[in-house]
Amino acid sequence: MGDQKESLRKITNTLALKNEEIQNFICCLKQSLQNLEANSNRVQEDLEAEFSSLYSVLDEIKEGMITRIKQERASRTYELQNQLSACTKALEGSEELLELANQTLCSSETDGFNQAAKDIKDSVTMAPAFRLSLKAKASDTMSHLMVDFTQEREMLQAIKFLPVPATPEIQVADCQVCDNTVTVVWSLPEPDSKIDHYVLEYRRTNHEGPPRAREEYPWMVVEGIRETEHTLTGLRFDTRFMTFRVKACNKAVAGEFSEPVTLETQAFVFKLDAGSAHQNLRVEDLSVEWDSSGGKVQEIRKDKTRTNSPMHSPARSAMMSPKRAPSARVGRDRFTAESYTVLGDTVIDSGQQYWEVKFDKESKAFAVGVALRTLGRFDQLGKSGASWCLHLNNWLQQSFTAKHNNKARTLDCPIPDRIGVYCNYEEGILSFYNGKTKQLVHTFRTKFPQPVIPAFMVWNGSFSVLTGLQVPSVVQCGQRKNSATSSSNASLT
Numbered sequence: 001m002g003d004q005k006e007s008l009r010k011i012t013n014t015l016a017l018k019n020e021e022i023q024n025f026i027c028c029l030k031q032s033l034q035n036l037e038a039n040s041n042r043v044q045e046d047l048e049a050e051f052s053s054l055y056s057v058l059d060e061i062k063e064g065m066i067t068r069i070k071q072e073r074a075s076r077t078y079e080l081q082n083q084l085s086a087c088t089k090a091l092e093g094s095e096e097l098l099e100l101a102n103q104t105l106c107s108s109e110t111d112g113f114n115q116a117a118k119d120i121k122d123s124v125t126m127a128p129a130f131r132l133s134l135k136a137k138a139s140d141t142m143s144h145l146m147v148d149f150t151q152e153r154e155m156l157q158a159i160k161f162l163p164v165p166a167t168p169e170i171q172v173a174d175c176q177v178c179d180n181t182v183t184v185v186w187s188l189p190e191p192d193s194k195i196d197h198y199v200l201e202y203r204r205t206n207h208e209g210p211p212r213a214r215e216e217y218p219w220m221v222v223e224g225i226r227e228t229e230h231t232l233t234g235l236r237f238d239t240r241f242m243t244f245r246v247k248a249c250n251k252a253v254a255g256e257f258s259e260p261v262t263l264e265t266q267a268f269v270f271k272l273d274a275g276s277a278h279q280n281l282r283v284e285d286l287s288v289e290w291d292s293s294g295g296k297v298q299e300i301r302k303d304k305t306r307t308n309s310p311m312h313s314p315a316r317s318a319m320m321s322p323k324r325a326p327s328a329r330v331g332r333d334r335f336t337a338e339s340y341t342v343l344g345d346t347v348i349d350s351g352q353q354y355w356e357v358k359f360d361k362e363s364k365a366f367a368v369g370v371a372l373r374t375l376g377r378f379d380q381l382g383k384s385g386a387s388w389c390l391h392l393n394n395w396l397q398q399s400f401t402a403k404h405n406n407k408a409r410t411l412d413c414p415i416p417d418r419i420g421v422y423c424n425y426e427e428g429i430l431s432f433y434n435g436k437t438k439q440l441v442h443t444f445r446t447k448f449p450q451p452v453i454p455a456f457m458v459w460n461g462s463f464s465v466l467t468g469l470q471v472p473s474v475v476q477c478g479q480r481k482n483s484a485t486s487s488s489n490a491s492l493t
Contacts, residue, residue, distance in 0.1 A: 069145055076138035083137050090128040097123055165195055165248035165255035168228075175244075177263055180237060180470050185229040186246050186258060194250045198225040201246070201257070202232070204239040204265075211243055211260055236468040237267035267470045268353035270346035270454060276334040277342035281458065288342055289462040290363075339380045343371065344454035344465075348425050354475065355454060356420045356435045356466040359392075363461020367391040367403070368419055370430060371455035372448075381457045382408070388444045389455065390419060390432050402432075402442040411442055418466075422475055423452065431479065438474045 097120065104116045124130075166189050174185035184200060204217040217239070222230060235242075242265050245257040274283040282291040335341040348370070359366050367381040369389025381389040382403025391408070392415060393399045400415050401408040418435030430444040456463060 065145075065147070069142070072142065072145060076140075079138040080136065080140075086128070087132060090132050094127055094129040097127060162194060162250050162252040164253055165192060165250055166190070167256045168198070168246050168248055168258045170244060170246060170258050170261040172261055172263075174229075175261070175263060177265055178470070179472055180235045180267070180468075181231055181233045182235065182242060182244075182263060182265070183229060183231040184244050184246070184261075187228055188248065192248070192250075195248050196251050197223070197249055198228070198230075199223050199247050199249060199254065200225055200230050200244065202242055202244045205241050205243050205262070206239050208241055208262055208264075210262075235265075236466075237265040237470060238269050238468040239265065241265060267468050268346075268348075268355055269468050270344040270355070271467075272456075272465065273343050273345040278335040278340045280340060281342050283342060286467065287462070287464040288456065288458060290340070290458055290460050335377050337378050339378055339457070340365075340459045341375075341379075341381060341455060341457045343375075343456075347373065347451040347453050348423055349451035350425055352422070352424045352471050352476075354420060354422050354469050354471040356418055356469060357456065357463050358418045358435075358466070359458070359463035360461040361392070361415060361417065362394065363392065363458055363463075364395045365391070365393050365457065365459040366461055366463060367455075367457040368421060368432075368463075369455055370421075370423060370452040372450055372452060374450070375455070381455055382406070387455060388430050388446070389457070390442065391457075395459075402444070404444060404446075409442070413439075413441055416441070420472075420475070421454070422471060422479070424479070425452070429479070431475075433475060438472055438478075440478060 101120050101124075104113065104120060107113070168186040168188055170184060170186045176183040182202075184202075186198075188195070200222040201219045202222075203211075203215065203219045205211070205215060222232070241262045243260050243262045245260045247257045248255045272283050272286060272288065277283050277288070279294050280291055282289045334343075357368050359368075367389040369381055369387060371381065371387035375384070375386045379386060381387045382391055383406045385405045388404045389402075390411070391399075391401050391403045393401075400411045400413075402411060403409075416434040416436065419441070420433035420435040420438065422431040422433065423429070425448060428445060428447045430446070432441040432443075433439060434441060454465075456465070
């Protein structure tokens with residue numbers, strides 16, 4: 001008995017679940033019927049509106065053509081009526097002269113005949129009848145205003161509902177990645193005059209190949225593109241790749257997205273190593289501000305499980321090389337005394353890298369450059385053989401110099417608002433540029449004895465770093481052209 005009850009209970013539960021499932025499905029069907037009714041009414045109203053618009057256009061064209069016919073008829077009627085009136089008057093005058101001439105010929109009087117004949121001759125010579133053109137000034141045909149709507153009728157007969165646009169294909173070979181811009185080019189399988197616009201979506205990723213089920217970054221959308229290509233500018237490449245997809249839209253519906261295409265967006269990405277900062281520097285992400293209170297607002301170790309080594313920085317997953325640099329010393333007060341310095345968390349051990357820094361030109365002192373990992377905690381940038389930098393000094397007297405190994409060269413150029421730093425590790429080239437104009441400010445030529453790290457110094461001021469930048473093409477071109485004439489650190493050693 002108990003087993004039968006348990007079996008019946010299971011059947012009852014199963015039936016109840018099935019009934020609930022059917023009820024949910026019935027609700028969905030009812031909702032679908034409501035949606036169908038609403039959508040049908042909407043598309044019917046849109047169709048009627050489109051046909052009304054088409055009728056309006058046809059009526060407007062018809063009115064214009066009828067007006068043209070009426071104007072043409074009125075103009076020609078005016079010309080022919082004037083010509084008819086002139087001919088009628090000329091005929092009346094000619095008939096009067098003809099009657100006078102006949103009377104003169106029939107007269108038996110000889111006196112005055114010669115004079116009368118002469119007067120008639122003169123009148124005939126000056127008669128309007130002999131100055132008239134007997135060719136109609138206007139034609140009575142209107143064949144030039146005839147119409148043939150065969151092609152238009154065929155076009156109207158071809159009217160049908162808009163099809164779903166075909167799926168575009170991104171042409172990888174024509175896409176370009178340069179100067180932190182990406183140009184994406186695509187095409188359709190065949191031309192479609194009904195396409196109104198395209199929608200391009202892109203997102204950053206650190207994984208090459210098709211998008212994964214879970215991605216760290218969301219899709220970004222660009223709508224209303226009228227051409228089959230689009231250029232994204234002002235990008236910051238803080239991931240190794242970017243994935244793109246595009247779809248075509250007409251005025252009614254959008255097509256399917258194209259197959260995603262992943263393009264490499266390699267750039268130099270690093271963060272500031274707050275653990276290396278002088279205690280008077282307040283580091284927040286990529287910004288640094290002088291803090292005379294000793295930087296007490298900073299809290300480096302918020303998570304006890306986090307190591308002091310920047311080898312575990314989240315940015316490490318974005319770039320496998322250059323490598324993250326382990327801190328030379330545990331603790332936040334790496335630099336001390338008058339070395340108001342902070343380092344980047346990524347070493348440069350190969351390739352060409354570029355980054356920029358915006359700084360407060362009113363800072364009492366500011367420096368930007370690179371340093372060896374062996375840079376001492378008391379060492380100031382440019383005052384030892386372990387660092388190379390540009391140095392701005394506003395204390396007592398302003399100076400703008402290139403410094404290395406405690407030797408300086410004064411730079412005879414305006415102080416830029418933003419400085420670009422270019423490092424070619426294999427060639428031993430460290431160049432500084434006006435970040436806005438990309439004009440070369442100074443170049444060090446050396447042989448780096450070991451990997452270097454971005455380095456910064458500020459006293460009574462602030463700065464912010466821009467990373468994720470590719471080497472600008474104008475910088476690469478200038479390096480090739482000006483390498484022979486660039487300044488050398490030989491004069492600083």
